Amino acid sequence: MNINSIMKKVEELRTISIDDNLGKGLRVIEDNDLLSLPVLEGKKFIGVLSRQYVYELYFKEDGGDKEKFLQRKVEEFMRTKVPSVNNSNMLIDEAAAMFFANNKLRFIPVVNGEEELIGIITKKAILERFKFIYGMDEPRLVIYIYDFKGKLAKITDIIAKAGGNIRNIVQADTEVLGLQEITLRVKANDIQKVIKSLNNHGFEVREFSDN
Template identity: 40%
Template sequence: MLIRSLLTPVNKLTTLGLNDTVKSAIDIIEENGFLSLPVTDDDKFIGFLSKQYVYEKFFESGEKDFEAFLQKPVSDFAYMKVEPVKDTLFIEEAADIFLNQQVRFLPVVNDFGKFLGIVTQKALFRVITKVYGLEDAKIVIHSDDFAGTLLKISDVIYKHGANITNIAQMDTEVMGIQEISIRLVGDNLEKLPEKLQAKGIKVKEFIPAKNN
């Protein structure tokens, strides 16, 4: 999935222009409870401006008149905390940027550098939750034969009439044991652990769906 599907378009954002005063920018930030705002020049993304950054620059400047300081243009304070990403970026790559850059949103541009909007952490986590079925029931199984066990599991789940929404495998690094986490939907799923164990499958844990 590409991040363009998670985009908050620029026409739904509050943005700042280069010639706006810092005072007007801070007023908008405070009135709306924003942490920062994107700065644009026509259809180009220039950077961000945050209230914290403005205050830091004021104290660093040694100036005495804060009101006069606030009359400076936004262009003096726009900073690029993270480079814009293309709208063709995969969500997995966006997640890696969020993790390593520690930013709350990513500016998104097209192949011509036109600013399209932003992708927020919240939007990304929402789609990850949906894709990986994190609201669905979960069965955790331990096995030293992933392929063989998965075949047995699939057969039991199919005969029960349930559907698998996601499968994740992790090496426990203990005696070759693999942990298999299966997300699934269906009726009477609480009966599945017993059916799986009857087939010699070691069920470590069963967690009902969150809406149950």
Template identity: 40%
Template sequence: MLVKNIMIPVEKLTVVDLHTSIKDTIALIDMNHLLSLPVVAGDKFIGVISKKYIFEEYFNDVEEKEIFLKRSIEEMMKTKITAVKERDLVEVPGQVLAEHNLQFVPVENEKDQFVGIVTHKAIFKTFNKILGVGHTRIEVTTRDVKGRLATLTEIITKQGVNIISIAEIDIEVMNLREIILRVDTKNVKALIQALNEGGFTVRRIDESQI
């Protein structure tokens, strides 16, 4: 899945420019129940402003409130923000959000024009879909042996079960791998029995599916 499929397009965003006053910026943030706003110059993303940044500036450089509120946000916005491209895979903004303390990741097109943002919520919803959340969840452990995944899927297929997703994790213990399955099945017990008989260890399943 590409970034452009999960981003909020710029047309639906509330944005500010360099010369927007602090007072107007706070009003926009509060009115739209947001944490931060993109700062733009024409079709370019140049930074982000939030109430947190504004308050930090105010308490670090105390001055009369009314004078402070008339200042522009240019002096206190954050500009070193990593942008991603709209044709990047969704894993790219996910990694950026994981590594940096950001409310969103700006998205640019091939011409470096600002076209939208990716939020934490969009990433979580996307990975929930990828992981098949809502379907029967089964955790299986097995030795890290060539061909084991093929054997696993063959067993599941023979049970007439539809595989929604598979995630494999190296648990770094005794050469073991943990495989997390999401499947569609009406007979979980039969599937578990088949997996155990096939040499796999079922460690945990979604209890609501038993």
């Protein structure tokens, strides 16, 4: 799945011009409950104005004349070295890797061939998509088994016959006498029916809640 499916288009965004003053930029940020804001020159993406950075700089300069401070140009405070992508067909996991590589990123700008902003990818959108893909909102079942060969196929068959749909499955070696840990995310109208069916076939199941 590519980032185009989760991209917030520029028409939906709040942006600020490089020619605007800091006061206007902060008002847009605060009025819309944002942490940062894309800075544009015309339609071209130039950088990012961060509320936290502005506040830190203001107090670092010992406060001073607030009104004078707010009249300074946005370009004095924006970050320009911001990773961006110019391919809306980039895979979501590739975009996720960019966030992991730079934990300070609030969003990833998406630009066209002329460096014009066409949208952004937010960290929240990435996390929500991964939660959906991996069924993170579904019950988590853990089964410990020996003699792994053939058992996984049996487990999936039991779950299907009990009305369950496996959204995600992970197998890990516990490194204890060949004991294997099977973790499943299962969607079902009656998860207890699924667990009971597994128990009846000799599998001890532990159910965990992420809430």
